[in-house]
Amino acid sequence: MGLALVALAAIAFVPLWQRHSGYSARLPAPLPNARPAPMPPAQAAWSTPLSKQCAVNDRALVARLKAQREGHASNLKRVQIDPSNYAQRAAHDAFGNPLSATPTLVVLHETVFGLQSALNTFIKHNPRDADQVSYHLLIGENGDAVEALHPRFRAYGAGYSAFDGEWAVLNPELPGSINNFALHLSLETPLDGENNASGHSGYSSAQYDSLAVVLADWMKRYHIPKERITTHRHVDLGAERADPRSFNWQALQQRLAALGMLC
Numbered sequence: 568m569g570l571a572l573v574a575l576a577a578i579a580f581v582p583l584w585q586r587h588s589g590y591s592a593r594l595p596a597p598l599p600n601a602r603p604a605p606m607p608p609a610q611a612a613w614s615t616p617l618s619k620q621c622a623v624n625d626r627a628l629v630a631r632l633k634a635q636r637e638g639h640a641s642n643l644k645r646v647q648i649d650p651s652n653y654a655q656r657a658a659h660d661a662f663g664n665p666l667s668a669t670p671t672l673v674v675l676h677e678t679v680f681g682l683q684s685a686l687n688t689f690i691k692h693n694p695r696d697a698d699q700v701s702y703h704l705l706i707g708e709n710g711d712a713v714e715a716l717h718p719r720f721r722a723y724g725a726g727y728s729a730f731d732g733e734w735a736v737l738n739p740e741l742p743g744s745i746n747n748f749a750l751h752l753s754l755e756t757p758l759d760g761e762n763n764a765s766g767h768s769g770y771s772s773a774q775y776d777s778l779a780v781v782l783a784d785w786m787k788r789y790h791i792p793k794e795r796i797t798t799h800r801h802v803d804l805g806a807e808r809a810d811p812r813s814f815n816w817q818a819l820q821q822r823l824a825a826l827g828m829l830c
Protein backbone atom coordinates (compact mmCIF):
# COMPACT_ATOMS: atom_id res chain seq x y z
CA MET A 568 0.00 0.00 0.00
CA GLY A 569 2.89 2.33 0.84
CA LEU A 570 4.33 1.69 -2.59
CA ALA A 571 0.98 2.31 -4.28
CA LEU A 572 0.73 5.69 -2.56
CA VAL A 573 4.24 6.60 -3.63
CA ALA A 574 3.37 5.57 -7.21
CA LEU A 575 0.19 7.70 -7.14
CA ALA A 576 2.08 10.70 -5.79
CA ALA A 577 4.70 10.22 -8.50
CA ILE A 578 2.00 10.29 -11.21
CA ALA A 579 0.48 13.45 -9.75
CA PHE A 580 3.83 15.22 -9.98
CA VAL A 581 4.88 14.07 -13.43
CA PRO A 582 5.55 17.31 -15.32
CA LEU A 583 2.84 17.97 -17.88
CA TRP A 584 5.41 18.00 -20.69
CA GLN A 585 6.09 14.33 -20.04
CA ARG A 586 2.40 13.55 -20.54
CA HIS A 587 1.60 15.99 -23.36
CA SER A 588 4.19 17.43 -25.67
CA GLY A 589 3.90 21.09 -26.62
CA TYR A 590 4.66 23.01 -23.47
CA SER A 591 5.94 22.34 -20.01
CA ALA A 592 4.21 22.99 -16.72
CA ARG A 593 4.36 21.41 -13.31
CA LEU A 594 1.02 20.72 -11.70
CA PRO A 595 0.15 20.29 -8.01
CA ALA A 596 -2.00 17.33 -6.92
CA PRO A 597 -5.81 17.62 -7.31
CA LEU A 598 -7.71 18.56 -4.14
CA PRO A 599 -9.78 15.83 -2.43
CA ASN A 600 -13.30 15.69 -4.02
CA ALA A 601 -12.00 17.27 -7.24
CA ARG A 602 -14.64 17.10 -9.98
CA PRO A 603 -14.61 17.96 -13.68
CA ALA A 604 -14.82 21.66 -14.50
CA PRO A 605 -17.14 22.88 -17.29
CA MET A 606 -15.46 23.05 -20.69
CA PRO A 607 -15.37 26.25 -22.77
CA PRO A 608 -17.70 26.52 -25.79
CA ALA A 609 -16.36 25.38 -29.15
CA GLN A 610 -13.89 27.79 -30.71
CA ALA A 611 -11.78 27.93 -33.87
CA ALA A 612 -8.33 26.34 -33.45
CA TRP A 613 -5.40 28.75 -33.35
CA SER A 614 -3.06 28.42 -36.29
CA THR A 615 0.10 30.43 -35.67
CA PRO A 616 1.21 32.82 -38.43
CA LEU A 617 4.82 32.27 -37.20
CA SER A 618 6.78 29.66 -39.12
CA LYS A 619 10.05 27.85 -38.62
CA GLN A 620 13.00 29.97 -39.78
CA CYS A 621 16.66 29.29 -39.06
CA ALA A 622 18.48 31.71 -41.37
CA VAL A 623 18.20 35.51 -41.36
CA ASN A 624 20.07 37.46 -44.04
CA ASP A 625 19.64 40.91 -42.49
CA ARG A 626 22.82 41.08 -40.38
CA ALA A 627 22.11 44.61 -39.20
CA LEU A 628 18.78 43.43 -37.77
CA VAL A 629 20.46 40.51 -36.00
CA ALA A 630 23.12 42.81 -34.48
CA ARG A 631 20.53 45.41 -33.41
CA LEU A 632 18.27 42.87 -31.70
CA LYS A 633 21.08 41.01 -29.99
CA ALA A 634 22.35 44.32 -28.54
CA GLN A 635 18.84 45.16 -27.39
CA ARG A 636 18.48 41.76 -25.77
CA GLU A 637 21.73 42.35 -23.84
CA GLY A 638 20.33 45.56 -22.38
CA HIS A 639 16.76 44.35 -21.87
CA ALA A 640 16.88 43.64 -18.13
CA SER A 641 18.46 46.99 -17.30
CA ASN A 642 16.27 49.00 -19.71
CA LEU A 643 12.97 47.50 -18.54
CA LYS A 644 10.90 50.14 -16.74
CA ARG A 645 8.76 49.01 -13.83
CA VAL A 646 5.51 50.48 -12.53
CA GLN A 647 3.73 49.51 -9.31
CA ILE A 648 0.03 48.95 -10.02
CA ASP A 649 -2.85 48.71 -7.53
CA PRO A 650 -3.46 45.22 -6.01
CA SER A 651 -7.16 45.46 -6.92
CA ASN A 652 -6.12 44.94 -10.54
CA TYR A 653 -4.33 41.59 -10.23
CA ALA A 654 -4.10 38.44 -8.12
CA GLN A 655 -1.96 35.41 -7.37
CA ARG A 656 -2.05 32.66 -9.98
CA ALA A 657 -4.43 30.05 -8.55
CA ALA A 658 -3.04 26.54 -7.90
CA HIS A 659 -6.51 24.94 -8.28
CA ASP A 660 -9.70 25.83 -10.13
CA ALA A 661 -13.10 26.18 -8.41
CA PHE A 662 -13.59 22.40 -8.76
CA GLY A 663 -10.33 21.31 -7.13
CA ASN A 664 -8.43 20.55 -10.34
CA PRO A 665 -4.73 21.51 -10.42
CA LEU A 666 -3.63 24.50 -12.47
CA SER A 667 -0.20 25.42 -13.74
CA ALA A 668 1.54 27.98 -11.53
CA THR A 669 3.66 29.20 -14.44
CA PRO A 670 2.36 30.94 -17.57
CA THR A 671 1.94 28.82 -20.70
CA LEU A 672 0.35 31.29 -23.17
CA VAL A 673 1.12 34.81 -24.44
CA VAL A 674 -1.78 37.07 -25.43
CA LEU A 675 -1.12 40.20 -27.49
CA HIS A 676 -3.25 43.35 -27.10
CA GLU A 677 -3.21 47.03 -28.00
CA THR A 678 -3.94 49.92 -25.66
CA VAL A 679 -6.30 51.84 -28.06
CA PHE A 680 -5.54 54.99 -26.04
CA GLY A 681 -2.01 55.95 -24.95
CA LEU A 682 0.24 53.79 -22.79
CA GLN A 683 0.03 56.28 -19.92
CA SER A 684 -3.76 56.18 -20.02
CA ALA A 685 -3.66 52.36 -19.61
CA LEU A 686 -1.16 52.65 -16.73
CA ASN A 687 -3.37 55.26 -15.02
CA THR A 688 -6.21 52.72 -14.95
CA PHE A 689 -3.97 49.97 -13.50
CA ILE A 690 -2.55 52.29 -10.82
CA LYS A 691 -6.04 53.26 -9.65
CA HIS A 692 -7.84 51.33 -6.92
CA ASN A 693 -10.78 49.67 -8.70
CA PRO A 694 -13.16 48.13 -6.13
CA ARG A 695 -15.68 46.95 -8.78
CA ASP A 696 -14.79 43.65 -10.48
CA ALA A 697 -15.84 45.00 -13.86
CA ASP A 698 -13.28 47.84 -13.68
CA GLN A 699 -10.30 45.71 -12.66
CA VAL A 700 -7.84 45.35 -15.51
CA SER A 701 -4.12 44.88 -16.13
CA TYR A 702 -1.45 43.61 -18.51
CA HIS A 703 1.95 42.30 -17.49
CA LEU A 704 3.85 44.43 -19.95
CA LEU A 705 3.27 47.38 -22.28
CA ILE A 706 5.39 48.59 -25.19
CA GLY A 707 5.27 52.29 -26.07
CA GLU A 708 5.38 53.68 -29.59
CA ASN A 709 9.03 54.63 -28.93
CA GLY A 710 9.86 51.00 -28.05
CA ASP A 711 10.02 51.48 -24.27
CA ALA A 712 9.05 48.28 -22.43
CA VAL A 713 7.16 48.85 -19.16
CA GLU A 714 6.53 45.95 -16.80
CA ALA A 715 3.29 46.62 -14.92
CA LEU A 716 3.07 43.20 -13.30
CA HIS A 717 5.59 40.42 -12.72
CA PRO A 718 4.76 37.24 -14.70
CA ARG A 719 4.28 35.23 -11.48
CA PHE A 720 0.99 37.11 -10.89
CA ARG A 721 -2.34 36.78 -12.71
CA ALA A 722 -3.16 39.87 -14.78
CA TYR A 723 -6.77 40.69 -15.66
CA GLY A 724 -6.20 41.02 -19.39
CA ALA A 725 -9.10 38.99 -20.83
CA GLY A 726 -12.58 38.23 -19.48
CA TYR A 727 -14.65 35.43 -21.01
CA SER A 728 -11.92 33.62 -22.97
CA ALA A 729 -10.32 30.29 -23.88
CA PHE A 730 -7.47 28.92 -25.98
CA ASP A 731 -7.79 25.63 -27.89
CA GLY A 732 -10.37 24.21 -25.47
CA GLU A 733 -8.53 25.40 -22.36
CA TRP A 734 -9.67 27.92 -19.76
CA ALA A 735 -9.61 28.10 -15.96
CA VAL A 736 -12.84 28.50 -13.98
CA LEU A 737 -11.92 30.13 -10.68
CA ASN A 738 -15.44 31.17 -9.64
CA PRO A 739 -18.20 28.55 -10.09
CA GLU A 740 -20.72 31.36 -10.74
CA LEU A 741 -18.77 32.75 -13.70
CA PRO A 742 -17.44 31.42 -17.00
CA GLY A 743 -13.71 30.76 -17.29
CA SER A 744 -10.83 32.71 -18.75
CA ILE A 745 -7.25 32.26 -19.86
CA ASN A 746 -5.90 34.76 -17.31
CA ASN A 747 -4.60 32.15 -14.88
CA PHE A 748 -2.15 30.72 -17.43
CA ALA A 749 -1.58 33.80 -19.62
CA LEU A 750 1.00 36.53 -20.01
CA HIS A 751 -0.65 39.69 -21.32
CA LEU A 752 1.36 42.11 -23.46
CA SER A 753 -0.06 45.30 -24.95
CA LEU A 754 1.26 47.51 -27.74
CA GLU A 755 0.59 51.24 -27.59
CA THR A 756 -1.86 52.14 -30.34
CA PRO A 757 -0.82 54.92 -32.76
CA LEU A 758 -2.78 58.18 -32.53
CA ASP A 759 -4.84 57.38 -35.63
CA GLY A 760 -6.13 54.26 -33.88
CA GLU A 761 -7.81 55.96 -30.92
CA ASN A 762 -11.22 54.83 -32.16
CA ASN A 763 -13.12 51.63 -32.92
CA ALA A 764 -12.23 51.44 -36.62
CA SER A 765 -11.14 48.04 -37.89
CA GLY A 766 -7.52 49.11 -38.45
CA HIS A 767 -4.92 51.88 -38.11
CA SER A 768 -1.43 52.79 -39.38
CA GLY A 769 0.23 49.99 -37.38
CA TYR A 770 3.00 49.71 -34.79
CA SER A 771 6.52 51.16 -35.02
CA SER A 772 9.68 49.28 -35.89
CA ALA A 773 10.94 50.04 -32.36
CA GLN A 774 7.79 48.37 -30.96
CA TYR A 775 8.38 45.18 -32.98
CA ASP A 776 12.03 45.15 -31.84
CA SER A 777 11.04 45.37 -28.17
CA LEU A 778 8.19 42.92 -28.64
CA ALA A 779 10.56 40.31 -30.08
CA VAL A 780 13.06 40.82 -27.22
CA VAL A 781 10.34 40.46 -24.56
CA LEU A 782 8.79 37.42 -26.26
CA ALA A 783 12.19 35.75 -26.64
CA ASP A 784 12.77 36.25 -22.90
CA TRP A 785 9.37 34.79 -21.97
CA MET A 786 9.61 31.89 -24.45
CA LYS A 787 12.95 30.88 -22.92
CA ARG A 788 12.03 31.46 -19.29
CA TYR A 789 8.65 29.69 -19.38
CA HIS A 790 9.26 27.23 -22.26
CA ILE A 791 6.45 28.76 -24.31
CA PRO A 792 6.50 27.59 -27.96
CA LYS A 793 5.66 29.99 -30.83
CA GLU A 794 2.32 28.18 -31.28
CA ARG A 795 1.21 29.61 -27.93
CA ILE A 796 1.65 33.28 -28.86
CA THR A 797 -1.85 34.46 -29.75
CA THR A 798 -4.13 37.50 -29.77
CA HIS A 799 -6.90 38.85 -27.58
CA ARG A 800 -9.12 38.68 -30.65
CA HIS A 801 -8.58 34.93 -30.90
CA VAL A 802 -9.07 34.00 -27.22
CA ASP A 803 -12.12 36.26 -26.70
CA LEU A 804 -15.34 34.23 -26.50
CA GLY A 805 -17.59 37.30 -26.42
CA ALA A 806 -16.72 38.29 -30.04
CA GLU A 807 -16.13 41.84 -28.76
CA ARG A 808 -12.36 42.20 -28.97
CA ALA A 809 -10.47 42.84 -32.19
CA ASP A 810 -7.04 43.65 -30.79
CA PRO A 811 -4.27 43.98 -31.68
CA ARG A 812 -5.56 45.58 -34.91
CA SER A 813 -3.22 45.98 -37.91
CA PHE A 814 -0.65 43.63 -36.40
CA ASN A 815 2.21 42.69 -38.76
CA TRP A 816 3.13 39.07 -38.11
CA GLN A 817 5.87 39.19 -40.74
CA ALA A 818 7.64 41.97 -38.79
CA LEU A 819 7.55 39.76 -35.70
CA GLN A 820 8.59 36.68 -37.69
CA GLN A 821 11.79 38.41 -38.93
CA ARG A 822 12.75 39.62 -35.48
CA LEU A 823 12.08 36.38 -33.59
CA ALA A 824 14.04 34.55 -36.25
CA ALA A 825 16.90 37.06 -35.86
CA LEU A 826 16.98 36.17 -32.16
CA GLY A 827 17.11 32.47 -33.03
CA MET A 828 13.69 31.76 -31.54
CA LEU A 829 12.08 30.16 -34.60
CA CYS A 830 14.65 27.50 -35.46
Ligand SMILES: [Zn+2]
Pocket residue numbers: 675676677724799808810
Ligand atom coordinates in the same frame (compact mmCIF):
# COMPACT_ATOMS: atom_id res chain seq x y z
ZN1 LIG B 1 -7.12 43.24 -25.42
